[in-house]
Amino acid sequence: xxxxxxLDEKFAQIRDCWSPHIVGELNGQHVKLAKLKGEFxxxxxxxxxxxxxxxxxxxxxEFRDHVVELSAGSFLIVPxxxxxxxxxxxxxxxxxxxPAGTLNTxxxxxxxxxxxxxxx
Amino acid sequence: xxxxxxLDEKFAQIRDCWSPHIVGELNGQHVKLAKLKGEFxxxxxxxxxxxxxxxxxxxxxEFRDHVVELSAGSFLIVPxxxxxxxxxxxxxxxxxxxPAGTLNTxxxxxxxxxxxxxxx
Numbered sequence: 189x190x191x192x193x194x195l196d197e198k199f200a201q202i203r204d205c206w207s208p209h210i211v212g213e214l215n216g217q218h219v220k221l222a223k224l225k226g227e228f229x230x231x232x233x234x235x236x237x238x239x240x241x242x243x244x245x246x247x248x249x250e251f252r253d254h255v256v257e258l259s260a261g262s263f264l265i266v267p268x269x270x271x272x273x274x275x276x277x278x279x280x281x282x283x284x285x286x287p288a289g290t291l292n293t294x295x296x297x298x299x300x301x302x303x304x305x306x307x308x
Numbered sequence: 309x310x311x312x313x314x315l316d317e318k319f320a321q322i323r324d325c326w327s328p329h330i331v332g333e334l335n336g337q338h339v340k341l342a343k344l345k346g347e348f349x350x351x352x353x354x355x356x357x358x359x360x361x362x363x364x365x366x367x368x369x370e371f372r373d374h375v376v377e378l379s380a381g382s383f384l385i386v387p388x389x390x391x392x393x394x395x396x397x398x399x400x401x402x403x404x405x406x407p408a409g410t411l412n413t414x415x416x417x418x419x420x421x422x423x424x425x426x427x428x
Contacts, residue, residue, distance in 0.1 A: 190371065190390070192382045214357035214385050215407050217337060237334035243381070251310065261363070262312045265334050270310070285405060287335050 195221065195243050199281045201308050206300060208284060208292055210307045220284040220305065222292075224276040231294035232271045238286045240264050245280030249273070315341065315363050319401045321428050326420060328404060328412055330427045340404040340425065344396040351414035352391045358406045360384050365400030369393070 198211050198221055205225045212219035224247055240249065241263035249256045249264055250273045256264055266272050274282075293301045318331050318341050325345045332339035344367055360369065361383035369376045369384055370393045376384055386392050394402075413421045 190369075190374075190376055190384060190386060192376050192378050192384050194382045196381055212359065212383070212385050214359055214387075214405070215337065217335065217405070219359065219383070219385075219405075239332065239334055239339065249310075254310075256310055256312050258312050261316055262314045263332070263339070264310060264312050265332050265339075266310060267334075285334070285337075285339075 195281075195283065198308055199223070199243065205279065206292070207302055208305055210305050213288060216288055217285060218288045218290070220286070221308075222282050222284060223279055224274055224282055225279040226276065228274045229293060229296055229298070229300055230271055230273045231296045233266075233268055233286075233290060233294040235268055236287045236290045237268050238266045238290065239284065240266070240274070241283040241285070243281040243283055245276070245278060247274055247276035247280045247282070250275055315401075315403065318428055319343070319363065325399065326412070327422055328425055330425050333408060336408055337405060338408045338410070340406070341428075342402050342404060343399055344394055344402055345399040346396065348394045349413060349416055349418070349420055350391055350393045351416045353386075353388050353406075353410060353414040355388055356407045356410045357388050358386045358410065359404065360386070360394070361403040361405070363401040363403055365396070365398060367394055367396035367400045367402070370395055 208220040246259040366379040
């Protein structure tokens with residue numbers, strides 16, 4: 189039986205910021221939800237393109253040479269190999285679409301890395 | 309330069325129902341937008357899973373043995389090989405994630421098939 193997934197209901201289950209949760213899988217890709225607030229680290233994904241779709245709120249994606257502002261109902265694709273840093277002045281709810289196994293901190297491993305993601 | 313894509317702005321460019329438009333590509337997958345109204349045809353995708361995320365409105369996905377109701381802010385993944393038919397009583401705006409090259413009518417080719425999709 190295939191079931192609908194409510195983004196609102198799933199986001200309500202997420203407490204921590206910067207902790208992506210898996211809510212779907214298809215064609216080797218994961219659909220993840222994450223709450224962001226504050227500054228993340230500069231990183232890149234050498235082998236994965238990454239899509240950020242804003243569900244609620246707004247944030248900005250910093251690149252080394254420009255900044256992209258994103259608000260609810262807009263998305264951005266960050267190509268593989270491009271350094272980026274998400275920054276959210278207020279908490280924002282973001283849907284991610286990226287290959288299964290994509291590490292949240294890309295080429296960096298530190299205290300912000302989440303190796304194991306919860307499925308909700 | 310990477311740019312934000314506004315779903316509202318892109319949907320405003322789409323006039324015909326049942327005509328998916330490509331708005332993004334990543335990792336061999338396409339992000340498509342489609343307006344749906346009325347009944348589509350029964351079909352399946354033998355090799356592709358398909359995600360339907362409702363941006364505005366509501367519709368139902370009929371399967372041979374059950375029906376899933378979808379409203380704005382909810383999504384459904386239809387696994388490969390599973391017959392399905394989207395039905396929308398009122399016009400609905402849907403975001404699709406699926407492998408590049410996925411045919412809208414899957415294993416069926418008829419007058420509703422869209423071989424060439426416009427990029428907007």
